Amino acid sequence: MGHRFPNGATVGELQDVMRQVLDAARDADLALDTFKGLTNAERDHLVACRLVSPDFEWTLPGRALLVDARRSLSVMVNEEDHLRIQSLSAGWSVSASDAEARACLDALSSRLPFSFSPEFGYLSASPFNCGSGRRRSAMFHLIGLAQSKRLPAVLTALSAMGVSVRGLFGESSRAIGAFVQVSVLELAQTEFAGACEYLLREERESRTLVPRETLTEKSTQARDFAVSSRSLSLADALRVLAWIRWASVSSLPGFPSSPRAADAALTTLDIRGTMGEEHAARQRADALRAALGA
Missing domain, CATH: 1.20.120 (Four Helix Bundle (Hemerythrin (Met), subunit A))
Incomplete structure (x- = not known):
């Protein structure tokens, strides 16, 4: 987008990025509510609903959050990257979330220039996120695996498939209460679905082992x-x-x-x-x- 990433950008650059994104969302007629500032109660609720990252510095200049009326889609402006789009859906419905996020991205990308490198793909503040710029995640409650002492072996198998496992609130958080997120950056949707189906089968079987x-x-x-x-x-x-x-x-x-x-x-x-x-x-x-x- 012609600007440095948020961690190295000036206040003026951050505010310019925010204006560009808000203008693009308005021109695309995206039905999103815009928050340039949040009360503590609003922020806590949105974090708990997974619509905003716990680390999003919403009090700093140039930050904005866009959320749809159903509270299933959110767009963070100047979080770790200039733009972070999230789509959430209940149950095992990764295809629905993928379609919703893609529709929002397509609408914005037709109005905003994205930084792309032939060597690295779409650029990101974190080199680990360069490439497709897409992460698929699903949240699971793996209490059966935890109680039957099978969870470490299953997580090792997921890691071998290229699936990372994180805590309830994403990177650096712990899997308290056996609530975990599994996520991938590069696997195709079918491969990710296969890994999740494996996890579901193992969890269901483990629950039968607990009296x-x-x-x-x-x-x-x-x-x-x-x-x-x-x-x-x-x-x-x-x-x-x-x-x-x-x-x-x-x-x-x-x-x-x-x-x-x-x-x-x-x-x-x-x-x-x-x-x-x-x-x-x-x-x-x-x-x-x-x-x-x-």
Whole structure:
């Protein structure tokens, strides 16, 4: 785009990039809400919904976030790169997300010049992301593999396929509560789908190896802990949610009838505690009690 990457750009360059992107989105008639500034509550909610990166420096000049009405598509301006487009969909529906992101990219690329090198492909602030400029990711709940002690072997097999495994909030985060992201940069969609199908099969098989009595005991302990707690760390909240979700999938009495209750609670947790960790810990406890109907 004729500008240095965000980590080396001047304020003027960043603001110029932002104007170009916003103008292109408007000219393309993309139905996106634009946020040039966010309250702490808005920012925390969008991070929890995976619509914005936890590391997005939204208070700095030249930053903007564009989000669609369904909250399934977001465009970060001047995050690590000048432009980062994300599309999210529920369930195993990578093709739907791919089509939505591609439509947005096509609309913007017809109005914006992108830096391309015949040797390296599309250029990025990180050399690891050069090339196609596309990452496919899926989030999994691998509590069965974790409990049956099979998770390390499965992750090693995924690595051999060229699939990286990261924590719930992406790069550098840990897989707390057995919530993980698997992602690829260069594999074709069919290969990525095959890797994910392998992971689904292994997880389903592993869940059959854990006795129902063990599931009932640990889920009940997690539920009782959440109900009696008035504040929870993020790690504790995720561990509790992991057991609530599995109990719901298994239709255990005393738990939500659908795992979607746990999924919804996951998007309301205060991740970074921008209003203070004490406030965040209370909010997490309230969210889990609400999910449990307590």
